[in-house]
Amino acid sequence: MATALITGAASLMGEGIARALGRDGWDMVLTDIDGKGAEAVARRIGAGTRIEVAEMDVTDHARVAEVAKETARGFGAIDALVNCAGGLRGLGISRKPLVEISPEDWRKVIDTNLKGVLNCVHCALPIMKAQGAGAIVSIAASRGLRGGPGAAHYSAAKAGIILFTQTMVLECSGYGVTINSIAPGNAEAHWKGADDGASVAPLGRPTSAGDVGAAVRWLLSPEAAHVTGACIDVSGGTTLH
Amino acid sequence: MGLAIVTGGAGAIGRACARALVEDGWRVALADIDLAEAEAVAHGIGPGAVAAYRLDVTEFDAVHAVAGRIAADHGPVTGLVTAAGGGRNLDLTFGPFIETGPEEWDRNIEVHLNGVYHTCHAVLPLIIAAGGGAIVNTASGAGIRGGPPHLRQRFASVYSACKAGVIALTQAVAQEAGPLGVRANCIAPGRTETRAKPIEEMERLQGEEEALRPGSGRASPLGRFGRGADMGNAAAFLMSDRAGYITGACLDVTGGIRLH
Numbered sequence: 439m440a441t442a443l444i445t446g447a448a449s450l451m452g453e454g455i456a457r458a459l460g461r462d463g464w465d466m467v468l469t470d471i472d473g474k475g476a477e478a479v480a481r482r483i484g485a486g487t488r489i490e491v492a493e494m495d496v497t498d499h500a501r502v503a504e505v506a507k508e509t510a511r512g513f514g515a516i517d518a519l520v521n522c523a524g525g526l527r528g529l530g531i532s533r534k535p536l537v538e539i540s541p542e543d544w545r546k547v548i549d550t551n552l553k554g555v556l557n558c559v560h561c562a563l564p565i566m567k568a569q570g571a572g573a574i575v576s577i578a579a580s581r582g583l584r585g586g587p588g589a590a591h592y593s594a595a596k597a598g599i600i601l602f603t604q605t606m607v608l609e610c611s612g613y614g615v616t617i618n619s620i621a622p623g624n625a626e627a628h629w630k631g632a633d634d635g636a637s638v639a640p641l642g643r644p645t646s647a648g649d650v651g652a653a654v655r656w657l658l659s660p661e662a663a664h665v666t667g668a669c670i671d672v673s674g675g676t677t678l679h
Numbered sequence: 680m681g682l683a684i685v686t687g688g689a690g691a692i693g694r695a696c697a698r699a700l701v702e703d704g705w706r707v708a709l710a711d712i713d714l715a716e717a718e719a720v721a722h723g724i725g726p727g728a729v730a731a732y733r734l735d736v737t738e739f740d741a742v743h744a745v746a747g748r749i750a751a752d753h754g755p756v757t758g759l760v761t762a763a764g765g766g767r768n769l770d771l772t773f774g775p776f777i778e779t780g781p782e783e784w785d786r787n788i789e790v791h792l793n794g795v796y797h798t799c800h801a802v803l804p805l806i807i808a809a810g811g812g813a814i815v816n817t818a819s820g821a822g823i824r825g826g827p828p829h830l831r832q833r834f835a836s837v838y839s840a841c842k843a844g845v846i847a848l849t850q851a852v853a854q855e856a857g858p859l860g861v862r863a864n865c866i867a868p869g870r871t872e873t874r875a876k877p878i879e880e881m882e883r884l885q886g887e888e889e890a891l892r893p894g895s896g897r898a899s900p901l902g903r904f905g906r907g908a909d910m911g912n913a914a915a916f917l918m919s920d921r922a923g924y925i926t927g928a929c930l931d932v933t934g935g936i937r938l939h
Contacts, residue, residue, distance in 0.1 A: 499781050535855040536796070536848070537803050541739045544796055548788065552840060556784055564777050582843075585850030585927075593851050594792060594844030597822075601843035604825025605836040609776060667825070 439487060441465045441513040442658065443506065445496050445558055446523030448475025450628050451577065453483065454647025455520055458655040460485025467509045469494035470523070488513070496523045496554030499561070506561040515569055518658050519562040521576040521599075524551040526592040528627055533588030544591045551595035555602065563606075563615065572615040575657050576603060577650065578669060580623030580677035596621075600669045607667035616666040620653050623673025640675030649674075680704040681812065682729070683758025683918065684749055686736055686798055689716035691873045692817060693762035694724075695907030699915035701727030705758060708749045710734035712763070716874075729753050736763045736794030746801040756805040757812030760914050761798050764791050764817065765873055776836045784837045791841035792848075799852060803861065811860020813922075814852065815914045818845045818865040820933040842867075846929050853927030862926040864917045869933025870898055871905035878904050899934030909934075 442459055446452045447468035456466055456479060465488040470476040473493030480489045490512070492505045509516050526533065529550060531543050555576050566572025581589055582596025603619045610617065622645040624638065639645075653672045656662055671677050683700050687693035688709030697707045701724050709731045711717035717731035730752065734745050750756050769786050772779060795816055806812040821835050822842025845865060852863040872878040881904045889897075898904045913932045916922055931937065 536852050537800055537807075537855075539796075539800070541797075544793065548792065548844075552844070553781070553784065553788070556837065556840075557781070560777060560780075567777070582847060585847035585854075587851055587854035590796070590848045590851035590855075593847035594796075597843040597847035598792070598840030601822055601825045602836050602840040605821070605839040606776060606825075608825065609834055609836060 439463050439465050440517035441467070441509065441515055442518040442520060443467045443469065443509050443516050443562060444520045444522060445469050445494065445554070447479055448472040449522065449525070449528065450626050450647045451622070451650050452522045453479045454651035455522055455654045457483050457485070458648070458651030459658065460487055462655055462659065463487055464518070464658075465489070465513055467492055467505070467513070469505060471495045496557055497549045499557045502557045503561045506565060510565045516562050516565050516572065518573045518575070519558060520654055521555045521558050521574070523554050524577065524595070525627070526589060528629055535588060536590040539591055547591035548595050551592065552598045555599050559606065563610070563613075566615045567610070567613045570614045572613075573658050574615065574617045575654050576619045578619040578621045580621050580671065580673035583621050583669065583671065583677045603669065604667050616657075616662070618657050618665060618667065619669045620650060620657070621669055621671045621673055621677065622650050623676030625650065638676060638679045639673070640678065643674065645672055645674055645676075681757030681809070682706045682708065682753055682755065683760060684708050684710060684746065684756060684802055685760045685762060686710045686734060687761070687763030687765075687817075688731065689713045689720050689874070690762060690765060691877070691907040692868060692871065692910045693760070694720045695911030696760045696762055696815075696914040697728060698724050699908070699911035700758070700760070700918060701725070703915050703919055705918070706753065708732060708753060710745060734763075736798055737789040739797045739800075742797040743801040746805060750805050755809035756802060757809045758918055759798065759802045759806065759814045760817070760918065761795050761815070762817045763794055763798075773834050773838075775834050779837075787837045788841055791838060792844045795845050795848060799848070803852065803856060806861050807856065807859045813918045814849070814861065814863040815917045816845050816849050816863070816865045817910070818842045818849070818867045818929055820867050820869040820931065820937050822846050823867055823929060823931065824937055849929070850927045857926055862922070864922070864925060864927065865929040866910055866913045866917065867929050867931050867933060868905055868910050869936040871910060872907055878906055899936040900938060901934040903934065905932065905934055
């Protein structure tokens with residue numbers, strides 16, 4: 439069966455993605471900076487497919503390279519990479535106007551969200567190129583489609599993911615790899631309250647982990663074989679707000 | 680009008696922005712990593728270019744120090760144009776992404792994305808303290824849509840990400856600082872002359888490029904490459920009162936190349 443490498447798998451969204459892929463029979467390597475959290479997710483979903491867990495900080499290029507290599511060796515391939523690690527308040531950083539953002543916070547947000555994706559794509563893509571097939575889905579954000587107040591760093595990093603994705607599609611023409619992104623908005627998270635942000639979504643509720651999982655599952659399915667360079671807005675219309 | 684800081688003021692785009700602002704009645708302080716060249720540019724522009732400063736936009740504390748010095752030396756700052764960037768001194772290979780590495784990405788990100796954060800972080804409070812003003816950040820056509828044909832040839836993946844980040848950062852600032860009387864917009868140059876590669880050189884290389892990869896040599900639907908002055912005019916417009924109700928915008932100054 440095909441193998442997916444998922445980052446940020448201990449998050450609610452990462453769990454939603456893993457559950458969705460499990461339903462399609464994907465074998466998975468669940469990675470997170472919180473290795474115990476990823477193990478708990480693996481136990482909870484018990485998808486009936488092969489699941490392994492690796493503690494991995496996406497900002498550590500050497501560790502990402504190691505996990506990518508181990509995945510390819512252990513499973514025979516990396517058929518899909520799902521970049522879900524990232525966030526703002528989930529990193530313990532509060533929303534602030536740009537003039538109040540410290541260089542440390544700026545760096546942490548850019549490193550985790552943007553450079554984390556660069557690291558993972560850099561390590562997985564050569565393996566996919568050698569296979570002549572593969573699919574990459576990165577979790578961007580509605581804030582990346584339109585920058586928002588209090589989140590200049592987060593907006594910049596997520597916009598960067600969307601444009602990096604588009605450019606890589608053109609660069610990797612001939613690799614047999616599709617590369618897309620997804621833009622959730624006001625997504626559910628472990629650390630959020632129930633009604634956080636729901637009021638600004640035209641559909642009246644936050645983006646659920648299941649919504650994101652369904653979009654990832656579709657992008658990794660044969661039905662989306664001709665979809666590449668896209669950024670699918672799964673924000674319930676929040677981007678338009 | 681008032682006093683504006685132009686970063687990358689010695690570069691082709693920065694100097695053209697400075698010149699256009701001075702023509703509109705702004706006083707301009709040029710800041711660039713190449714102080715000697717920035718001084719030469721200031722001298723060439725004349726009295727409206729009040730001074731030149733050495734500035735490395737990758738150094739957070741130094742950017743704050745220089746911004747403070749400019750305000751102390753020349754009075755309230757009401758404008759900012761960020762035009763620092765480009766390949767000079769950065770040793771960017773613009774090779775295929777999988778053949779590059781984290782050190783090269785870092786150099787790219789430090790200048791093209793973090794540098795804009797550093798500069799806005801230092802100068803925006805000065806503009807707010809002065810009662811309001813305007814900011815123009817230099818993004819790129821590559822930040823609006825990934826891999827326009829000319830940049831695709833140069834593997835601009837991380838550069839595109841940085842420039843998209845600049846656009847999103849500017850949109851955030853527009854919303855945060857709008858109520859404080861500050862407008863923030865971007866210009867997005869396309870295939871534009873640089874100090875290292877003036878327009879005559881680009882035209883000379885055009886034929887060679889076209890022969891190597893048909894289609895890649897095309898300048899733009901307007902049939903020519905971008906001049907520094909094209910960017911200066913666009914920036915000066917966005918900085919002026921004529922653009923008084925424009926904020927959070929990204930003005931495409933690519934000569935239509937993104938439509939290819």
